[in-house]
Amino acid sequence: MPSVQIAGYTVPAFHNDPGWIPETNIVLTPTTSANLKKILPAIVQNRPLLLVGDAGVGKNALIYYINSLRKHPTIRYSFNEDTLPEDLVGSYRLDPTTHGFIWSDGPLSQAMRQGSTFVADEMNLASPEVLKRFQSIFSEHYLEILEGDATRIDPAAGFQFVATQNPAEGFEGRKNLPREIQKYFITVYLDPYPVTELVEILKGLFPEVPQEVLNTVVHINRDVEDAVIRKKIGSRDLERYHFNLRNLARLTRRIDQNPQALYQEISDVYLRPFRTPEDHVEIKGIFENRLKEFGILGTVDRKAPAVNLAANSDGRFSIGRAVLNLKEFYSESPEDRMPDAQTFRQNLDRATAEFVPVPARAEILESIARAIQFRENVLLEGDSDVEPDEYVRFFANALGRNLHVVTLSRGMHTADVLGGLKPSSQDGGAAVDWVDGPLTRAVKNGEFILIQGLEAAGPELVEKLNMLMDDARALMLPPESGTNDPVFLPSESRIFGIKFFRSQRTSPTVSRAFRNRFTCYTVPAVEDPESLRAIVRSELGLEEEEAPELVRLMQQFHTTIREKARKREIGAANLQPYRFGLTNLGRFADSVGWAVAEPENLSPGMLKDIMSEGAGIAYLHEIADPVEREKMFSILDSLLDGQDPDALLDGLKTISKKKALKEKTTKSNIWWDQDEHWREANTGKAKWKLDGRDLKEGIEIDTPETGGQIKEGPDAWYGQDTQGNKGVGDPGHGGGAWGYRSEELYQEFLKKRKILWDYNIGVSLEDFKEVFGPEIDRVTVDLDRFMDPDIHINRRYESRGSRVDARKYLSYLAGRSDGRIFDRTTINIDEDRLKGVEVVFALNKGRRIFNFEYSIATLVALMSSAEILSNHRIPFGVLGYSDLKNSKVDIDMQWFKNLDPDYGPAAESHLFSGIAQSWHGDTIPESHIMEELSSYFSPEARTRILVVLSDFRGSRGKVNMESDLRSHETRALLSEVEKLKDRGLVMLGVGLGPRAIAEQIFPESLSIARENYANLPGLLASSITELIHRYHSATEGAEGSSSDQGNDGRSYRREEAS
The missing domain is CATH 3.40.50.300 (P-loop containing nucleotide triphosphate hydrolases)
Structure with a gap:
């Protein structure tokens, strides 16, 4: 062979x-x-x-x-x-x-x-x-x-x-x-690539890029990924980011063609996906440190040049450093002929008339154009008051390409997008034929494709597009299409995705693996006054010198109401703030233009009415509170009172005249055939010029991929506090073997712990999050998937619909079915499957339990479990129990988190403080409180899960484990557990300490000792999710007593969470 x-x-x-x-x-x-x-x-x-x-x-x-x-x-x-x-x-x-x-x-x-x-x-x-x-x-x-x-x-x-x-x-x-x-x-x-090999790969693909530059970008990529993992950046975005070899390949391909724009290209790939100024400062610090370390900071121009738009009759269109050539967007076929110079100019004029390239839009336009130039998929993200799709329409219009919009939504079937068998017009509609879906048609036609609603569609549809988004650039159609060959995306086509920021963690979004197939840009809101005034002038068809007072008034009102909404001076009672964007401003201008089209409205007495009606339609009728609404009308009146009414009226007359003559300004602000604009850097491949680079510091580079005694540069990529991870680190998300081991996190936390003698964990919530934030996030990401809604595929066939099932249709033609030939198969997302689950955590707060390892591990475990349960709206409560006064009379039950699904910053702070403080009480036997704990669940609970964390050694520990197991307190606890088990209570005993007593008592247990205490967060969260999957069903509600009296005669002091 x-x-x-x-x-x-x-x-x-x-x-x-x-x-x-x-x-x-x-x-x-x-x-x-x-x-x-x-x-x-x-x-x-x-x-x-x-x-x-x-x-x-x-x-x-x-x-x-x-x-x-x-x-x-x-x-x-x-x-x-x-x-x-x-x-x-x-x-x-x-x-x-x-x-x-x-x-x-x-x-x-x-x-x-x-x-x-x-x-x-x-x-x-x-x-x-x-x-x-x-x-x-x-x-x-x-x-x-x-x-x-x-x-x-x-x-x-x-x-x-x-x-x-x-x-x-x-x-x-x-x-x-x-x-x-x-x-x-x-x-x-498959093992991830260490830094040295990433450099080697890029050098093999782009041999002309200098080694120093490749080292710089690889380390920047690793630093940004590390900052994401450690939640130094992106933590407030509620999104998952990932930077790997795909990002490096995109970046190096760009700088291979345009070395002068190194800093701007790095910013496109690593800065623009993030949205907060704090993140931008952190990322720019990463840039500067690595550029300086590898000696090229002095050769890099960090100041972005002004972004100008220019075009030539030969079909070139540039936006700043991006150059788009019409030849690359048209095929050789006669029906897809490239526009001539006149048509090209008309397309550009129309594009800039419908979407004004104002200064506030210039940089993001340049970045998008750069991605289009290199045939990258582009994902535009923005707030709900931003219109990212307008940027895509601008490029489609400018280049003369058809834009095919595919709007996704929850519950859509793949066939709705790719195509399916559907009734045809032949034989009076009795026949069926394959019909391409909207995405398939767009791919076959080589159109610009805009996919909206990515965050709403869900992974069952979005992940189907993986092959189209990666290097394969193809779609595989289902068998009924009649072809097994891939449908390839033509080179002239481009793919854009649109998604909006999610406001809460439970909202759907795209996976970081899918996001990584795109070049991602955050589209900022247009807020600077000059840009807003230019947009108003464009909407009203005005020249720059026409109606300046009216334009300024409309811009000032727009800016004012946005600021009032942002500060919650209006909408304070709403769960979500009002968001007013360019859609509102355009509607304001449109309403004013519509009103002045009637000559009888052009009088001083109608001026206020026109502006008030326009503001009401565009903004104010949306405000629910009448007092707040009137307040904003009063602000508009104040702005009007500060203007010359005659000047405003003249502005309205100018608009009216232009509308009567059907005139509209189409000033495109594009340089045409300016030879000095098309420098060599824009028309050919530039050369690297690093002769003036900084001298590298004389440091020895000898850092193995998994650590070592000598760092690569100041602090290398390991952070300021480590010398590598000695070859035993947990690889982070995205590969590599750097960072802390799990146990080292706890030792790092110990450095911050204040020396106290009152049995408190002496650190703040901020210090705790700084060290353990990534660990909690890792546990949350890893275990959230187990809580995700179940996907149920329900086969249904009906006598009406849009997708025909071929087998059912054949049976119908043979007279062997009842006409239910339409496939109405549904993908059901069981969002309510966790309804009826309640979880109570009971923590032994006795001083015998208190030591650093177990206390901190317990704290991390409970905080990460709280994050997971709150994300899925599962009611949970956390309480501690002990005899705080050592009185041997009372048992203190301290609620750190009430049994409900609400978990915001205040509840998080209260939970942290409750667990971290007051470990000085005496331990008490768990047999005295089990009945009391079982009574805390609500009558609506169908699955009651009680998690008890303790060493289960009673009020006084015995000399050995055998004595502990034979003690009266242990036997009493075992009896209580059996009794509650028979009443349907699901119990998990988490034994803290070297004696594995919990597994002898509870039907479900974990044993946490010195060897595995660092794994408690993951073990606890995975055990809870497993219990939910195993026991949750529509059973009857929980039984239980609500008495405040225990079966031992003691009274219980309850301290409710505030």
Whole structure:
């Protein structure tokens, strides 16, 4: 059999023609070679292979690379949550010749018959129930076509099943494959690239970029990713960010073409995705430190030059450093001919008339144009009062391209976007035919594609677009389309995505893996007065010198009401502030223009009415409070009183005259055919000029990837307090092995702890968050996915609808069905499945429990559990119990967080203080409080989970564990636990200390000792989520006593959370 040599392995070659395989640029670094050597044995043995790795690590690229060398065909399919068996196996389709139905293989069936490699991209996104449909391929090595004629496919020589996935830890919406499926795969975790190899990869791809520059950008990339992980940046955005090799490749491709703009390109990639000024200061500090360290700070111009718009008759259009050439946006076909110079100019004039490129928009326009120039996907994010889609429309109009808008929403099916079988006009509408969906049509036509509602659609639809967004640049249509060939995105097409900031963590958003496929920009609101006045003039069709008083008045009112809303001087009683943007300002101008079109309105007596009516329509009628509304009308009156009424009236007359003559100013502010604008830097590839760079400090560079005694530069990338992690660190999200070990976090926290003798954890909430914020966030991200709503695929067929099921239609034609041929399959998101769950945490606050390790681990565990439960609106309460006065009479029950779903900053602060303070009480036997604890759940609770954290050694610990287990207090606790278990209470005992007593008493338990205390946050949160999954159902409400008297006769002092 023919074969090829790859990385020392003899790999069989079954085919001579691989068909289409995306171009792969692989640089064989040591890590790449090591990853290949882990993959190749499974390929040589033809075993199912599961590749697990971070976004951008090259899971698909490695398979493409291997198959391109051995000329082996590859079929890739992107899985998502609404993937159905027939999408992979096949379905019936209409034969255009005979108008009958024929079977069409799906991508998996096709791969099996042809002996191709089938790549199941992001396989773990699909429903486990759907994946089990293909278990026979892994266990029995065949596939039965249940969706067709029930024949059996035995795979041809060369067929292999390769699955890829991001790690379940750290990636939203990802879960591990069920063990009953995963066990059939050889699972390979792909190692991330260390810094030195990232530099080597970029040098191999872009050999002309100097080594110092590559070192700088690689370290900046790693620093920004590290700052995201440690929550130094992006923590208030409620979004997940990720920076990896994809970002580095985009950046280096840009600076390879335009070295002079190094700082601006770095800012585009690493600064513009973030929205707060504080984040920008932190990121600019990273830039400066690394530029200085590698000696190129003096050669970099950090001041951005003015952004000018220029165009030439030959079809070039520049915005600042970006140059767009019309030739790249038109194909060779006659129906897609490039516009001539006159049409090009008309397009630009129309674009700038509809979207004024004012100074406040200039920098973001330049950045978007730069991304368009390099064929990058662009994701524009903004607040709800910003219109990011207008930027996309501007470029489509300027370049003369059709813009196809695809609006996504929750509950949409993939077929609604890609296409499906639908009734056709033939035979009186009785026939069916494949109809392309809006996205497929746009891709085939080579249009500019704007995808709106990315945050609303959910991963079941968005993740389906992965293959279109990455280097493959293609769509795979379902089998009923009649083709198994990918639909390629033409080079002249561009993809834009729009999403708005989410205001709360429970709102949907895109995953960081999907976000990483885009160049992301935050679109700022236009707020500077001059830009606003220019927009008003454009809306009213005025020249710059016309009606200045009227334009200024409208701008001042817009600025004033925005400021009042921001400060909550209006809308103070609302949950969300009022947001007034350019849509409101445009509506204000439109209303004024509409009113002055009638000549009888142009009188001094109507001036106030015109402005008040326009402001009311555009802004004020939206205000709910009548007092606040009248207040804003009064402010408008004050602004009017400060103006010359005659000047305002003259301005209205000017507008009226222009409307009567149908005149409108179309001043585009674009330089035309200015030869001095088209410098060599814009028309050719510039050279690197680093002769004037700073001298590098004389430091020895000897830092292994996982740590070492010598740092690379001042403090290297490890931070100021570490000397690496000695080779045992936990890799952060995105790979690499830097940062603290879990135990070192606690030791770092100990440095900040004040020396106190009153059994308090002597640190502030701010100090706690500084050290443990990333740890809590990691636990939250890793375990949030277990709380995500269940996805239920409900098969339904009805007598009306838009998607025709071919098998049902065939049965109908044969007279064997009742006409329910329309596929109304729904993907149900069970948002309410956690309703009825309540969790109470009871913490033993006795001084015997108090030591640094256990106390801090408990604090981190409870704070991270609180974050997870609050994100999913699960009511929970936290209380501590002890005998604070050592009186042996009373038991003090201190509530640190009441049993409800509310958890804001005040509740977080109260919870932290409650856990951190007052550990001086005496311990009491848990048997005295179990009945009391069971009474705290509400009558509506269907699943009651009680978590008790203690050493469970009673009021006085015994000399050894055997004595503890034989004690009266232990036996009494065991009796109480059994009694409450019979009443349906779910209990989790968390034993703190070296004696594993909890597992002898509670049906569910954790044992936390010195060896594993640092893992308590993850263990506790995962145990709670597992208990919810296992026990939550629509059972009857909880029983329980509400008595304040314990069964031992003691009284309970309850201290409610404030």
